[in-house]
Amino acid sequence: MSRQSLPIPADAPGTPKCPVCSSTSSRVWNRSAEEIREDLNAYIHPLPDVSLIGRDYSMYLCGNCTLTFADPLIAGDGRFYDWLTTCSWYYPVTRWEFSATSDLLRQRGVRTVLEVGCGNGTFLRHMKAFDDIRVIGLDLSADAIADCRAQGFDAHLCDVNEYRERLQVQLGPVDAVVSFHCLEHLANPISFIRGMWNVVSPRGAVYVSTPYSPLHYERRCGEPLNRPPHHMTCWNIRSYAALARSVNLQHRTFLPAARSVLERTRNTLAKWDRSVQMTRGRKATLFHALAHPLAATAELLHQLRREKVHGIPASDEILVEFTAPKT
Numbered sequence: 001m002s003r004q005s006l007p008i009p010a011d012a013p014g015t016p017k018c019p020v021c022s023s024t025s026s027r028v029w030n031r032s033a034e035e036i037r038e039d040l041n042a043y044i045h046p047l048p049d050v051s052l053i054g055r056d057y058s059m060y061l062c063g064n065c066t067l068t069f070a071d072p073l074i075a076g077d078g079r080f081y082d083w084l085t086t087c088s089w090y091y092p093v094t095r096w097e098f099s100a101t102s103d104l105l106r107q108r109g110v111r112t113v114l115e116v117g118c119g120n121g122t123f124l125r126h127m128k129a130f131d132d133i134r135v136i137g138l139d140l141s142a143d144a145i146a147d148c149r150a151q152g153f154d155a156h157l158c159d160v161n162e163y164r165e166r167l168q169v170q171l172g173p174v175d176a177v178v179s180f181h182c183l184e185h186l187a188n189p190i191s192f193i194r195g196m197w198n199v200v201s202p203r204g205a206v207y208v209s210t211p212y213s214p215l216h217y218e219r220r221c222g223e224p225l226n227r228p229p230h231h232m233t234c235w236n237i238r239s240y241a242a243l244a245r246s247v248n249l250q251h252r253t254f255l256p257a258a259r260s261v262l263e264r265t266r267n268t269l270a271k272w273d274r275s276v277q278m279t280r281g282r283k284a285t286l287f288h289a290l291a292h293p294l295a296a297t298a299e300l301l302h303q304l305r306r307e308k309v310h311g312i313p314a315s316d317e318i319l320v321e322f323t324a325p326k327t
């Protein structure tokens, strides 16, 4: 009797493969450039010209690793970021992962760390408290590098691949590479991690942080900045595990404590109802809950079911450590 082949599931026509694990995907979001502009106008600040969006976008959910990713994987260009960075809040003063990362760097005995995407130096300033650790910053913005140098930091206008080719011999080996909130903006996550791993010493480590998706309020309110052309990929525990497998590295994940169920519910309702947002506060949210009891109850139940990571509800950020595989 001849052996029968098992049927191979056909790819849905036209659906892109996951950029992390190459599995098939299904479409979960689709917006024209004009609709994306309307979202940004409503939630961020007025976008003067739809050409800054550049194209229509979809987002696809990987059926294997649950990465959500943009199609096409083409990030916003310089004009889009010039517009976005006019928001004073765009570059945070600090991030929770700065302390988490510096603790991990100390534990590893790191002497030199390279930051990819250093911006105007928020992490470099944080590391000034650790005078036994040398920090080098890289960025593709000439203004950001000029700003860092004016503050006295060792900063260079290049990406990590150019650093490896042009500067590594001169500046010496690095024990760790860090990059905060860059991965999700890039079209090729695997080459980004490999590029960082290529400059780190054999017993070194790479640290990246991103938002943890979905954000706690995202189901009800959406988040235009966690969508293209701003973010190309949305990450969670499973997609990071797939990324580690794809680059053949070990990984560990770290998340801060999430806000409480009530805080997440209140924050989501406040974002959802602009009248509450205008008069933010517990009393306003209580009035809102009384006015919209079904929505408030549904949101509370949704927050109670929030995904758990390491046994506790997922927060909105994640830090991941990549190290050499066990031999």
Ligand SMILES: [Zn+2]
Pocket: 018, 019, 020, 021, 022, 023, 062, 063, 064, 065, 066, 067, 242
């Ligand atoms: Zn995948």
